[in-house]
Amino acid sequence: MAKRINLQGNQACALGAIAAGCTFYAGYPITPSSEVAEAMARELPKIGGTFIQMEDEIASMGAAIGASMGGLKVMTATSGPGFSLKQENLGYASGAEIPCVIINVMRGGPSTGMPTRPAQGDIMQARWGTHGDHAIIVLTPASVAECYSETVRAFELTERLRVPVVVLIDEVIGHLVETVDLDALKPSRLVTRKFADGPAEGFEPYAVTDDMVPPFPRPGDGYRSHTTGLTHLPSGFPTQNPSKAEAALVRTTDKLDLHADLIEAVEVAECDDADVVIASVGISARAGQAAVADLRSKGVKAGLFRPKTLWPFPEAALKAATKGAKAVVVPEMNQGQMVLEVERLLKNKSVHGLGKIDGEAITPAEIVTRVTEVLA
Amino acid sequence: MKDSVNEAEFQINDYIRLDQMPHFLCPGCGHGIALRALLWAVHELGIDKDKLAVVSGIGCSGRLSAYVDANSFHTTHGRPLAFATGLALARPDLHVIVITGDGDSLAIGGNHLIHACRRNLNMTCMMLNNEIYGMTGGQVSPTTTSNRYTTTTPAGNTEPVFDACALATAAGAGFVGREVTMQVTGLKNLLRDAIAHDGFSFVEVISDCTEIYGRKNDLGVSPEMMLSQKAGMRPEAYRNTVDVPFKPNALECGMLAKNDRPEYGATYRAMVDRIRGKGA
Amino acid sequence: MAEKKNGPTNVLIVGVGGQGVIMVSKVLAMLCQNHGYEVKQSEVHGMAKRGGGVFSHVRFGSSVWSPTIPVGEADVLVALEWAEALRWINYMNPQTGTFIADTQKIVPPFACRVRDRGADAMYSEETPAEIMENVRAGYAMDATSIAEDLGNLKAANTVLLGALSNSLEFSVDAWLEVIRSFVPPKSIDINMEAFAKGREWAQAGPKRVDENAKGRGVSGRDLHKQVETKLEITEEWCKGCDICVKMCPERCLRLNDQLISELHKPDACTGCRMCEWLCPDFAIKITNTPIMEPAE
Numbered sequence: 001m002a003k004r005i006n007l008q009g010n011q012a013c014a015l016g017a018i019a020a021g022c023t024f025y026a027g028y029p030i031t032p033s034s035e036v037a038e039a040m041a042r043e044l045p046k047i048g049g050t051f052i053q054m055e056d057e058i059a060s061m062g063a064a065i066g067a068s069m070g071g072l073k074v075m076t077a078t079s080g081p082g083f084s085l086k087q088e089n090l091g092y093a094s095g096a097e098i099p100c101v102i103i104n105v106m107r108g109g110p111s112t113g114m115p116t117r118p119a120q121g122d123i124m125q126a127r128w129g130t131h132g133d134h135a136i137i138v139l140t141p142a143s144v145a146e147c148y149s150e151t152v153r154a155f156e157l158t159e160r161l162r163v164p165v166v167v168l169i170d171e172v173i174g175h176l177v178e179t180v181d182l183d184a185l186k187p188s189r190l191v192t193r194k195f196a197d198g199p200a201e202g203f204e205p206y207a208v209t210d211d212m213v214p215p216f217p218r219p220g221d222g223y224r225s226h227t228t229g230l231t232h233l234p235s236g237f238p239t240q241n242p243s244k245a246e247a248a249l250v251r252t253t254d255k256l257d258l259h260a261d262l263i264e265a266v267e268v269a270e271c272d273d274a275d276v277v278i279a280s281v282g283i284s285a286r287a288g289q290a291a292v293a294d295l296r297s298k299g300v301k302a303g304l305f306r307p308k309t310l311w312p313f314p315e316a317a318l319k320a321a322t323k324g325a326k327a328v329v330v331p332e333m334n335q336g337q338m339v340l341e342v343e344r345l346l347k348n349k350s351v352h353g354l355g356k357i358d359g360e361a362i363t364p365a366e367i368v369t370r371v372t373e374v375l376a
Numbered sequence: 377m378k379d380s381v382n383e384a385e386f387q388i389n390d391y392i393r394l395d396q397m398p399h400f401l402c403p404g405c406g407h408g409i410a411l412r413a414l415l416w417a418v419h420e421l422g423i424d425k426d427k428l429a430v431v432s433g434i435g436c437s438g439r440l441s442a443y444v445d446a447n448s449f450h451t452t453h454g455r456p457l458a459f460a461t462g463l464a465l466a467r468p469d470l471h472v473i474v475i476t477g478d479g480d481s482l483a484i485g486g487n488h489l490i491h492a493c494r495r496n497l498n499m500t501c502m503m504l505n506n507e508i509y510g511m512t513g514g515q516v517s518p519t520t521t522s523n524r525y526t527t528t529t530p531a532g533n534t535e536p537v538f539d540a541c542a543l544a545t546a547a548g549a550g551f552v553g554r555e556v557t558m559q560v561t562g563l564k565n566l567l568r569d570a571i572a573h574d575g576f577s578f579v580e581v582i583s584d585c586t587e588i589y590g591r592k593n594d595l596g597v598s599p600e601m602m603l604s605q606k607a608g609m610r611p612e613a614y615r616n617t618v619d620v621p622f623k624p625n626a627l628e629c630g631m632l633a634k635n636d637r638p639e640y641g642a643t644y645r646a647m648v649d650r651i652r653g654k655g656a
Numbered sequence: 657m658a659e660k661k662n663g664p665t666n667v668l669i670v671g672v673g674g675q676g677v678i679m680v681s682k683v684l685a686m687l688c689q690n691h692g693y694e695v696k697q698s699e700v701h702g703m704a705k706r707g708g709g710v711f712s713h714v715r716f717g718s719s720v721w722s723p724t725i726p727v728g729e730a731d732v733l734v735a736l737e738w739a740e741a742l743r744w745i746n747y748m749n750p751q752t753g754t755f756i757a758d759t760q761k762i763v764p765p766f767a768c769r770v771r772d773r774g775a776d777a778m779y780s781e782e783t784p785a786e787i788m789e790n791v792r793a794g795y796a797m798d799a800t801s802i803a804e805d806l807g808n809l810k811a812a813n814t815v816l817l818g819a820l821s822n823s824l825e826f827s828v829d830a831w832l833e834v835i836r837s838f839v840p841p842k843s844i845d846i847n848m849e850a851f852a853k854g855r856e857w858a859q860a861g862p863k864r865v866d867e868n869a870k871g872r873g874v875s876g877r878d879l880h881k882q883v884e885t886k887l888e889i890t891e892e893w894c895k896g897c898d899i900c901v902k903m904c905p906e907r908c909l910r911l912n913d914q915l916i917s918e919l920h921k922p923d924a925c926t927g928c929r930m931c932e933w934l935c936p937d938f939a940i941k942i943t944n945t946p947i948m949e950p951a952e
């Protein structure tokens with residue numbers, strides 16, 4: 001029997017995490033993501049998991065990584081200013097390849113900005129927020145059901161690939177309540193990281209394996225390995241030898257290319273014959289969906305390209321979806337972030353931004369107007 | 377809950393990663409002595425290396441974790457206590473020891489220290505206080521003695537200093553103590569008691585940075601610095617004597633505070649059991 | 657013993673840190689106070705745990721001016737430790753003084769003049785009998801063993817107080833009342849018994865030596881087993897910081913011309929491990945192998 005309930009986007013992230021096997025959450029209150037923490041505080045003890053509200057955003061990121069170093073599936077959630085604070089430790093998780101999931105519910109910025117108003121201003125921060133070249137995966141759900149299923153997928157990816165995964169939602173999606181069928185969403189399998197189980201003698205925690213994802217040495221299993229944020233050798237110990245350092249760094253970024261098929265996810269609608277493609281994520285993509293219907297009813301061949309995996313950006317899928325299109329419009333609640341990437345990938349196409357930073361969501365009508373302008 | 381006492385003679389080489397030696401610390405740096413005392417305490421408690429987790433931050437102190445033959449985690453600047461909190465909650469079967477420095481735990485990580493004390497989660501924090509940011513070339517730290525020279529106090533330090541042990545005590549740490557490196561056996565015993573304590577334990581080690589801080593302030597070579605640090609301490613045995621034959625401003629050493637507040641991990645797990653019991 | 661016509665009664669109590677010299681003198685002072693005497697007590701303490709000497713002068717009478725007892729004027733010398741008894745014996749009044757000493761020996765660290773491991777400590781060699789020949793009256797008694805037989809070593813002080821009670825004219829009840837107020841409740845019974853035993857032992861004669869006194873001494877040989885020391889230096893780890901060189905109590909290490917530590921006076925090394933413990937680079941390893949005692 002289907003289990004249909006009304007659920008909020010933030011809560012769906014929490015339930016998705018629990019379904020994916022998350023047993024540890026560390027967080028810090030911040031609008032508009034606090035419901036994730038509240039739901040985790042309620043749900044985790046029921047399954048014998050651990051919730052802790054840490055003293056600050058930095059500590060909650062640290063504690064989550066610490067618990068993951070202990071072998072648990074972990075998550076934290078935050079919003080703009082908190083996401084900025086978490087960046088250093090996020091870089092640590094990327095460099096040291098510690099699995100973790102971060103929910104970032106985007107609000108108006110910069111600084112304290114408009115805490116209760118939606119925005120999509122963290123698209124670049126999610127990719128490049130921490131310093132240095134690093135691997136990271138960013139998922140962008142656009143509905144409550146997707147908040148659940150993309151959080152599940154975030155755990156699958158972080159555990160499988162040992163890369164931190166950010167689930168990037170905007171305030172509208174985070175606070176949206178929709179009816180979902182939890183049973184239908186329940187993951188059919190649980191993906192858990194590969195723990196080291198070979199001989200401890202000569203074990204290398206960052207060995208170059210075929211899949212470029214080294215098995216994780218769980219403390220207590222006898223490996224006694226070293227984990228550091230310094231650039232390290234396969235042995236886990238720091239190096240400044242140029243060729244070795246580069247090889248070590250490149251493996252962590254190359255592993256995303258190797259597993260691109262696993263990571264990439266897009267929704268493409270009505271792009272086959274489209275003259276104009278609306279490329280967008282989150283709530284703006286939903287407005288885009290309505291705009292496509294409206295445009296089609298007016299005789300304009302419009303299509304929708306919606307990355308569910310925003311970073312690494314689904315380049316091939318974008319190129320395929322926009323093949324016949326004359327123009328691409330990128331609506332987003334910022335002054336133009338995703339559009340930069342689309343422009344970069346579609347050098348010979350006419351790419352147009354549609355930015356909005358007034359604390360209101362983009363409406364389908366605004367997109368229709370923009371498309372009409374562009375096609376004129 | 378702690379392992380039994382080990383009678384076998386302590387051999388440091390059983391507890392360090394020989395392939396990482398010699399370590400990178402400067403000649404005469406007291407951190408090495410503190411590390412010996414720590415591992416000696418671990419040995420005496422009979423702690424299994426596989427169950428030992430050493431978490432450190434950034435700075436000279438932060439590098440020590442790499443030399444310990446255990447599960448070692450060299451984390452970000454100021455945050456080892458935050459990482460350790462997650463690790464200790466996730467894995468109550470591990471013995472979690474944090475190695476940090478005065479800059480790491482009192483400046484950038486001060487917030488984590490006070491909340492770790494308040495929370496009283498079972499772990500031990502060894503803070504190596506050498507009064508200086510050594511790794512970055514010798515800048516003033518929250519514990520740099522007044523008027524001393526550093527690269528960022530070229531005319532002498534004008535800021536007041538932190539008393540880390542008073543801070544930890546006030547914040548509610550279950551066990552607080554201080555010792556100089558010269559008293560290596562006393563330090564070992566103090567660390568042993570700290571690790572054995574069920575709750576958050578904080579041990580400040582007065583360590584010498586000869587090469588940078590000592591040189592800049594004419595404090596002499598390592599043996600001289602160690603002896604003067606020792607002379608500046610007020611041993612535990614004389615703490616409460618009335619006829620004080622010591623300098624009134626001498627630092628107290630030994631165990632400074634102990635209270636048996638509930639350990640946080642156990643408290644949380646009891647709540648979980650209660651909730652799950654109700655649910656069943 | 658009656659109060660001397662021309663002055664206060666002088667009781668000198670001596671021992672080493674941690675034994676309870678202060679407690680014994682407080683008991684006596686309170687007892688005297690309870691009897692309306694003026695009391696002066698002056699002491700040196702603070703040497704706890706270090707085996708250092710501790711002494712307390714107790715003077716009481718109808719009026720007392722000076723707080724300290726001049727040499728040769730103590731009416732009673734109470735010593736909780738044998739060597740301390742001998743050290744202070746000249747404070748006793750040679751004509752009228754009474755000597756009360758526990759024969760137990762606590763060898764102070766500074767008695768280890770020869771620092772080789774296993775070397776004998778320098779400690780007074782006179783037997784209790786030899787000492788007693790030179791005092792007018794008193795007791796060389798094994799108070800510690802008496803107390804141990806009762807089940808609590810710490811009651812040795814009360815055994816000595818029992819002996820002392822014979823030399824002062826306070827009633828047994830008065831003594832017990834004061835002692836009761838000083839000892840922890842759970843050991844009151846043992847202390848009552850200890851007092852009785854000490855008093856009984858002393859009542860058997862004005863001058864007694866316990867010929868069987870074990871003198872429970874500790875010799876250097878017992879403190880430190882004789883060992884063979886092997887000192888190894890991992891030269892690749894040594895950074896020449898000079899700590900071992902300066903901290904070695906025997907000064908038997910030095911830096912060679914490569915500024916690496918080396919043992920240049922192996923014979924002086926006692927195997928104390930100071931260098932091993934204080935080397936920040938773990939470069940020194942000491943192995944002490946016990947040597948079998950040569951047959952006597």
Ligand code: SF4
Binds near residue numbers: 894
């Ligand atoms: S203490 Fe150690 S590092 Fe320093 S000189 Fe001696 S052996 Fe060398």
Ligand code: SF4
Binds near residue numbers: 904907927930
């Ligand atoms: S063990 Fe070391 S410190 Fe002790 S006497 Fe020998 S050389 Fe000197």
